[in-house]
Amino acid sequence: MRIIVAGGDGFCGWPTALYLSELGHDVTIVDNLVRRKIDVELMSGSVTPIATLDERVAAWREVTGRTIGVRIGDLNDYEFLSGVFRDVKPEAFVHFAEQRSAPYSMIDREHAVYTQSNNVLGTLNVLYAIKEYAPDCHLVKLGTMGEYGTPNIDIEEGYLTVEHKGRQETFLYPKTPGSFYHLSKVHDTNNIYFACRMWGIRATDLNQGVVYNVRTPQTELDPRLANRFDYDGIFGTALDRFVAQAAVGHPLTVYGRGGQTRGYINILDTVRCLQLACENPPEPGKLRVMNQFTQWFSVNQLAQTVKRVGDGMGLDVTIEHLDNPRIEREDDHYFHAVNTSLISLGLEPHMLDDQTVASILELAIANRDRINQSLICNSPTWK
């Protein structure tokens, strides 16, 4: 299958591109390299040393004999994007190419406008490119569980059937997202749903939970294939961030009371979910929504897990509750979300265990000198 992986140089995109390539798919990475430029802007970087994208795909070819195409450019440049569509004739377009940090979107007005402009207009361009050049192409779009917020009712997979005054209607699940980033994904979902209804486009919206872990069997084949590992307060995700903090002897930074409960997923399952979505496209005209997470945890549970594993490895891990830079529910709030669609398609979840945490911790310890402690608490406040 000819698959474009947009954002294929990033934390989820790179291991996904490798996994799909190993399975025999014809993969082309489209990336504008902005994630690396943001490292420059924020004076941050990956815990793991990462090769350039050219070095990465050359190493992949050397090690496996498989070729991954690379097109450097921006989805917001429609001339570039339409050229890629004409050349590649994709059967699936995996869309990771969005600014994906909530704190980054909340730094200031410029970053909020950049996030919504980049994400929403870029995706609009993708919809038009599919319509114009590849109407059968399946859009596999990364959403986020954060689109839903933390409602007091069960989170279904994308849609909600409502009974009201004796009548019934099925809507896209109503969303209450918690940052301009999360909002951009809600805007995307609404735009994609419209394009499906109007133009008969087929799309899958993968509302992904917080991704943890770093390595996959493919990224381990050669040091030049290493995946990035973010630990800073802006791009680091909860579990990986705590592990990096434990590795350098920094207290684990729990925001507020730590009752914030979210869906999580191991990156090994992320790449498998992308395969399952691509290989099982929905009917034309349909927006299929799947919740891509395997378990849910509170921040306190994660911190306790990292402490237990770290202490067991001879570290002295402490936990600190900081003023929460975000505005969100911190108490033991209701959180119950459905995630059966991907399991029905064949996902066999990797459940979080101490061994996984230990392996991430070993990776962080091995690269301890690359962790800049001044970046651990660099999240902007939501106010």
Add this chain to the structure above:
Amino acid sequence: MRIIVAGGDGFCGWPTALYLSELGHDVTIVDNLVRRKIDVELMSGSVTPIATLDERVAAWREVTGRTIGVRIGDLNDYEFLSGVFRDVKPEAFVHFAEQRSAPYSMIDREHAVYTQSNNVLGTLNVLYAIKEYAPDCHLVKLGTMGEYGTPNIDIEEGYLTVEHKGRQETFLYPKTPGSFYHLSKVHDTNNIYFACRMWGIRATDLNQGVVYNVRTPQTELDPRLANRFDYDGIFGTALDRFVAQAAVGHPLTVYGRGGQTRGYINILDTVRCLQLACENPPEPGKLRVMNQFTQWFSVNQLAQTVKRVGDGMGLDVTIEHLDNPRIEREDDHYFHAVNTSLISLGLEPHMLDDQTVASILELAIANRDRINQSLICNSPTWK
């Protein structure tokens, strides 16, 4: 009250600015004149001759002694916008300054991207300007009844309380809009709701129905104060468009079967609703949503009304059902929407009557030579 009317040179903005000025408010119009530039682009124009904005405010001053401030610029230019906020220190910001035509947003990719970029990012800038320069300023934002689409359940005013698996939550009412324009307003609503929750901004979202009629007592004080009257297939709204067609002997162009039912409002009520919203702000942190329409009609009902009135005036009005350029329900679908909030605040609706239709028809007949029949069916298709 110091009130900015953004988009104050447009079809609803201009009569609103005059009405608020006559009531003694200190009004500043902010406009980038793009609506007039779009007339140039589409080779269209108003049925009524309209003066330039400078001539308009000069005439208003001459006739009433009242001054309306004018600031020419774009909400997407934050340096301009923040200067306006610093100078004016608004207590209310009435926001009509969006691309407001569904067909215009559907012309092609460029027009879709322009519409969402202009509307969503412009409003993001307004939210940041309020936060930064005028945190007490009440944002009075024009939404549209078209955000809701045509659900099979009652349309409430902005929020919906859902019972699901024995639990309950109140959400923003789930929306299923029918164009990239309508989607842009949904994106706005989600962004504004977030800013209210995070920053304590106060906002009112006025989900307006289709506006008909043209003149208000204020626009009639002098020919230079005349309001614009759109009749083309892109910017003309249903009733006014039919009236213009009747005036030139063109068949009334009903799209498809004509069962499309929507909320409508007389422009005399629009300006009153804006006053009521401005003078009764919600509490800080609250997004109040009010449905700003007074009656609902199917397109067939409107066409029949215009035919009856036109025939009574000696015209021979015919009705033609065209292939529908839009993708929407054309049968006798369910439509039942709540509109009690503005009435509770004091709105006394002008109900549609034959006399009103006759007066619009007289205006169109008097300017018959300004109607270009080739623009009557210029709507792009949704496909």
